[in-house]
Amino acid sequence: MEYYFRIAVAASTYGFLLLGEYCLTFELIPRWFLHKGKVTMWGYIWYILFQIFFLFAIISHLKASFMEPGYTPKFPVPQGIPIEKIRYCEKCDQWKPDRTHHCRTCKKCIHRMDHHCPWINNCVGFKNQKFFSCFLIYVFLCCFEVISIMLYAILVYFTLQNQKFENSFMSLFISIFTGVIASVFLIFTLVMFYDQMDAILNNQTEVEKLADMVGVNKTSIENLKASLGESVIDWFNPFVDSPDPDYSEVLYSYKKKAKKE
Template sequence: RRLLPGSHRRNFERKPECFQSEKCVPPSHPYPTGAMWFIRDGCGIVFAIVTWFLVLYAEFVVLFVMLIPSGDYMYSAINGIVFSVLVFLALASHCRAMLTDPGAVPKGNATKEFIESLQLTSGQVLYSCPKCCSIKPDRAHHCRICKRCIRKMDHHCPWINNCVGEKNQKYFVLFTMYVALISLHALILVGFHFLHCFEEDCSSFSPTTMTLLIFLGLEALLFLIFTSAMFRIQMLSICTDETGIEQLKKEDRKWAKKTTWVNLKAVFGHRFSLGWASPFVMPNQGKTDGYQHVI
C-alpha cells in the first residue's frame, strides 16, 4: 500500500479503508508518553510470572539452603551479596524490558491530513499497515500480539511479555546477561555443595534439600544454555545492525552500514559508561527522525 504525496496519487495494493476511516486520527506526538506500556496477553503474563518465580526460587535455595546454613561466614556473605545483586539487576532489567515501549508506531495516523503535514517531497514512498492503520516506518514490522507496528522489531518474547525493539533492546540484552550470570553462579555453588558433601558427610542432606538442589542445578543449566545463546544472538544482531526478523526474511539491506561501535552505542547509549550495564539508565540514542520512510 503506497501513497505518492507529490502527485497526491494513491496506488493501493489493498482496499484503502485505512486512509478513509474515521478512527485514523493524527497523533499530537509521534510517540505518546505518559501511559505505562503493558501488553495484556494471558500467555505472556504467565511466562513473566514463571520467570520471576524461577529467579526467586534460585535466590531462596542459594541463600537459605546452601549459604546461610554454611559454617563459613565469609564465603556465605560474599556469595550471598554477589548473587543477590545479580538477581536484583536481572529482575530490574526484566521489568524495564517488559514495561518499556519497544518503539510502537502510533495507531491510526495514516490519514490524508497527517501525511500532508509531513511535507514529503515528490516521489517519496510511504507504506501503511492495514492491521493497525498506521504509517509504517522503514524497518518496522507488525506484531500480532502487541497489535502494533514496532520499530526495528527483533522478535516478540513471551518471557518478557513484550516485543524486543528499538527502545527496549538494551534492557532485554541485560536481562539475558544477568540471568546467564545467575545461572552460572548457581551452578558453581551447587557443584561445590555436592563436592563438599561427597568429600565429607552427606547425612545433613535431607531428601527435601537434595530435591531442591537437583532442581536448582537443572534449572541453572537450562537457563545458562538458553540465555547465553540468546545473549550471543542479540549481540550479533546489534553488531551487524540486522534484526532477527530481517535475518529470517533475508530482507534487502536498504539502510546505511555502520561500524560495530556505532551500532553498540545506538542501543546502549552514545556515551560509553557503566550505565551500559545498568537497567536504570535510559540509553541516549540521540536525535532520531520519528519516521524513517522508504524512498
Template sequence: MPASAGGASVMAWNVFRFCTALKGLGFLMILLVLGVVGVTYYAVVVTNYVPALVHAGGLDSLVSVGVLILFHALLVMLLWSYFSCVFTDPGGVPPNWRPNVDEEAGEADVLNASEFSRLEPHSSGHKIRYCRKCGNFKPPRCHHCSVCGRCILKMDHHCVWVVNCVGALNYKYFLLFLFYTFLETTLVTLSLLPNFLGFFTDQEIHISPASLATTFMAFVLNLAFALSILGFLIMHISLVAANTTTIEAYEKRSSPKRCYDLGRMKNFQQNVNSLPHDNFYYLVNQVFGTDTAYWFLPGYTDEDKHRMPCLQGLEYPLRPDFNSEVS
C-alpha cells in the first residue's frame, strides 16, 4: 500500500508488515481448515452415511438421507462464508480522506498533519485521530493493523485463520463463518458419536480399522472446534448486541463511554423512527443489512450497499445522549 513520505520510513521498519513467516502461517491455516473439512467429509460421507444409505433400510436410510442433506447444506454455507471473509477487503481509509471539522455546517476539513495536535473534537463528539504509521487521518473506529501494514475501518481483529483483518466490510461474513462452523461441527460430532462410543466398547463396527481411525480423528477435531467456536460465537454476539468491537471492548477502560451502543435491537437493525428523518443513518443496519432474507447469507442487497454508511466504515450513528456527555 502506498504511504506518505512522512510515514514511509516508519512503515519500512514495521517488522510485522514484512514478516513472511506470519503471513505464511495464515495460508497454512487455510490449508488446515480445508484439511479438517476433507477428513470430516471422508468420515461422515464416504465412511459412514453413504454406506448406511446403500446397505441399511427403513429408518436408518431416512436418517442417513437427513444427515447427508443437512451436512452438505451447512458445508456449502460454511465455505461460502469462509472464503467471503478471506477474499473481501475489510476496508481501508480512502486516499486523502479528511475529517469534517463542522459536519452540520458542511465545512470540509483541509488540515494537514502538523495541525492535528491542535484540533478539538468536531461536532459529532469524536476526537480527530491521526495515524503516524500511515501518515493519514483515521475515521472513527479505525485502527492500524501491524500485520497488514495499514489502517482498517472498524477493525475488530486480525485473524490468521482467514489470512485477513476482520473489519467493516467483512465482519458479517466472519460472524456467519463462526455460526455455520458451529452448526456443522455440532452435527458431525452428534452423527459420529455412535461409532466413537463403539470404539471403546465391544459393539460390532462394520468399517475397516483405517476408516475407524479416521472417524475417531474427525470426531475429536469437530468436538474441539464446536466447543471453542461456541465461546467465540457467544463473545461476538455480545459484542454485536453492545455495538462494539473486540478492540473497543479492550479499550473500554480508557474509553468508558459506549457511544455507539444504541440499544440491543437497534444495534442489529436500526429503527427508522428512532432517528430524525433527515439523519443520514435512517434505515441503517449495523451489521446484517436491512433485508432479513439476507441475514444468513454472506452478502448484501444492492439497495443496502448504496444506503448503508456503516457498511462503508466511515461514519456511525451515536447514542442520542453522547454529545451531551462529551460536552
C-alpha cells in the first residue's frame, strides 16, 4: 500500500502541471490576450514561454524520478584509510564512503543523499540533485507567469474593460482562482529550491546538516560547478547530466571546517 501511495504522490505532480497547462492554454490566454478575434503578440510570447518552462519541468522531473540518485558502487576500500575510519553498511554489505548514506526507502547506499522526496518517489542524491533543482525552478517560473497574467487580468478588468475587452466577472474569477493556486505552488517550490541551493552552495546535504557534518570548504562557484557542471549554461539545462561523483570526498565536523584543499 505504501508503495502505491508513493507512486500516486509522484504522479500527482503531472496532474498539477497539466492543470496549469490547461488553464493557461484554454482560459488565461484566450480570455485576456484576444483582440478582434486574434491572439495578441504578448499572448503568443506568454504562451511560448510557458510551454518552454512546462517542457523543461516535465523533463527535469522525469530525470530526477527515474535516474539513479547516486548509488554507491561496490568497490574495495581505498588504501591509506585508517581502519578505525572505515564505515561499513551491513545492509548493502559494502564499504560506505564518508558522504554516503543508506536510504531505508530505496534500500541502497546513496552518495551525498539529501533526502527521500515523495514528489519524485526517489532520493535526491548527487546524480539527480541538479534535475530536482531544475524541476523546482521551472515550476516556479510556470507559477510566476500564471500569477503575472492574473495581475494583468485584474488591471485589465478594472481599467481597460470598456476600451478593449468584454470579459465577464466569471472570467476574472477563474483567473484569480488559477493565480491563487499558482501562488501556493510558487511559495512551495521557492522554499524547496532555496533548500537545495543552500545544500549545494554550502557543500552540506540535509542528512549531513542533521549530523553536524560538512564537506570540504570551497567557494560557492566551486560547489556549483561540482554539483551542476562546469558551464553556467549547463547548470539549469535538463538535457545535460551532472558531473561524476567523487567517492573519496570526506566529511568534517561542522565546528572544524576543513580548509580549502
